[in-house]
Amino acid sequence: MNRKKYYGYLLCFLYERPREKRTASEAAKYTGASRQTLYTHIAAFADEGLLIKEGSVFSLTEKGRKYAAPLAKRLHDIRVFLEADFGCGGIEAAGLAMRLLLDRPLPSSFVQRTADRGAVYDAVNAAAAGGGNPSLSLPDGLYSVHFEVCRPDSRVKSMGDAGFFKPAKLSAESGKYVLELRAKPFSHQSGPGKSARGVLARFWYKLGDDWVEARKTAKRWFIPGNAIEVREENGDLVGRVRFKAWATKSCGMPEGEGDVVLLLWRGMASKMFF
Numbered sequence: 001m002n003r004k005k006y007y008g009y010l011l012c013f014l015y016e017r018p019r020e021k022r023t024a025s026e027a028a029k030y031t032g033a034s035r036q037t038l039y040t041h042i043a044a045f046a047d048e049g050l051l052i053k054e055g056s057v058f059s060l061t062e063k064g065r066k067y068a069a070p071l072a073k074r075l076h077d078i079r080v081f082l083e084a085d086f087g088c089g090g091i092e093a094a095g096l097a098m099r100l101l102l103d104r105p106l107p108s109s110f111v112q113r114t115a116d117r118g119a120v121y122d123a124v125n126a127a128a129a130g131g132g133n134p135s136l137s138l139p140d141g142l143y144s145v146h147f148e149v150c151r152p153d154s155r156v157k158s159m160g161d162a163g164f165f166k167p168a169k170l171s172a173e174s175g176k177y178v179l180e181l182r183a184k185p186f187s188h189q190s191g192p193g194k195s196a197r198g199v200l201a202r203f204w205y206k207l208g209d210d211w212v213e214a215r216k217t218a219k220r221w222f223i224p225g226n227a228i229e230v231r232e233e234n235g236d237l238v239g240r241v242r243f244k245a246w247a248t249k250s251c252g253m254p255e256g257e258g259d260v261v262l263l264l265w266r267g268m269a270s271k272m273f274f
Contacts, residue, residue, distance in 0.1 A: 010027060010038065010041065010042070010045075011045065011050065011051070011060060011064055011067060011068035011071065012068055012071050012072045012075045012098070012101075013026075013027050013098065014027075014051060014058055014059065014060050014064070014068070015060060015065065015068040015069070015071075015072045016072060016075075016094075019057060019059070020057070022057050022058050022059060023056050023057060023058070024038050024039060024042070024056070024058075042058060045064070049061055049063050049064075050063055050064035050067055051064045071101075074101070075094075075097050075098065075101060078097040078100060078101065079093045079094050079096075079097040080093075082096055082097060086110075086113060086114070086117065088110075096110060116217070116218035117218075119217040119218055120217055120218050120220060122217070123215040123216070123217045123220070123222045124171065124178050124180075124222060126215055126222075127178045127215055127222040127223065127224045128171075128173065128176040128177070128178050128224065128225075129176075129224070130207075130224045130226055131176040131177045131178055131224035131225035131226055132175050132176055132177070132225060132226055133177050133225035133226050133228055133230070134175075135228075135230035136172070136177055136225060136228070136230060136239075136264075138170075138172040138177070139172065140172050140173050140174065141171075141172055142169060142170075142171050142172075143169070143170040143171070143172065144167045144168075144169065145167050145168045145169070145170045145179075145262050145263070145264070146166060146167045146168075146262075146263045147164075147166065147167065147168050147260055147261055147262045147263060148161055148260075148261045148263070149161040149163070149164065149258055149259070149260055149261070150258055150259050150261050151258055151259070152242065152257060152258055152259055153259065154259075155233070155261065158256065158258045159186075159256075160186075160245060160256055160258055162186040163183055163184060163185075163186040163199070163200050163245075163247070164181055164182060164183055164184060164200075165182040165183075165184050168180060168181050168182075168260075168262070170262070176224075176225060177224070177225025177228070178222055178223070178224060178225065179222070179223040179224075179225070179227075179228065179241065179260075179262070180220055180221070180222055180223075181203075181220070181221045181223070181260070182219060182220050182221075183199055183200035183203075183219065183221065184199065185198070185199045186198065186199065198247035199247065200221075200245055200246075200247060201246050201247055202245065202246040203216070203221050203243060203244075203245050203246075204243060204244045204245070205223050205227045205241050205242065205243050206227065206241075206242040206243070207224075207226065207227050211244060212227075223241055223260075227241055228240070228241055228262065229241070229242075230264065236263065236264075237264045237265050238261050238262060238263060238264055239261075239262035239264050240259045240260070240261055240262070241259065241260040241262075242257070242258075242259055243257065243258060243259070243260060244256070244257045245257075245258075
């Protein structure tokens with residue numbers, strides 16, 4: 001990429017930011033480039049009539065705005081992708097998009113998130129390999145499913161209900177299903193002065209007569225669709241997953257067994273994309 005196009009993306013910064021933020025120090029923070037580097041190329045853009053400097057603030061000329069418009073569109077598209085596909089916030093996504101376009105180093109936190117995302121996809125694909133379930137028959141999509149953690153074969157909630165974020169996610173693709181659960185720290189008061197704190201450490205689901213350890217990555221647990229028993233209970237269509245779970249050792253709680261009860265259809269947001 002030639003120098004003008006390479007640093008031309010800096011004009012996107014001026015194109016979109018409010019006036020008080022259009023300074024060299026803000027641009028350096030936004031792009032990861034040094035102020036000295038920025039001043040060198042901003043001066044060149046000023047000589048070409050693309051921008052003007054008013055005190056410490058830079059503004060685009062009409063010529064500069066026309067030049068920056070298509071670059072800003074590309075920046076916007078990348079930012080939207082980062083927000084939708086990586087869950088980045090607006091400001092973070094804008095900074096990352098600019099770094100990508102300028103070929104600047106990405107923050108280590110984002111590099112780790114990318115690795116986690118790849119691991120999540122691997123786990124989803126592995127779970128989906130045996131995840132068919134004709135009782136579900138859902139169109140392809142990602143669904144938000146409300147659920148309860150109950151004692152085996154009951155609707156009485158167990159203490160494990162507090163150990164998960166809600167709702168769960170249920171992905172459907174070509175007749176294969178994957179249930180995704182996210183564990184969270186929990187506490188339980190078992191009596192006066194007696195409390196237990198911990199987080200889920202291991203999770204096994206029942207598949208036929210066998211117990212299978214769920215795949216875990218990036219604080220998520222993945223269960224194939226063929227481990228979900230779909231049935232009607234008191235007018236509700238539910239899916240049950242029998243499980244055994246272990247919390248962290250510091251919690252001091254023994255192995256627990258129960259059911260994840262999915263409130264299908266009644267408590268499911270159709271095609272809720274994340």
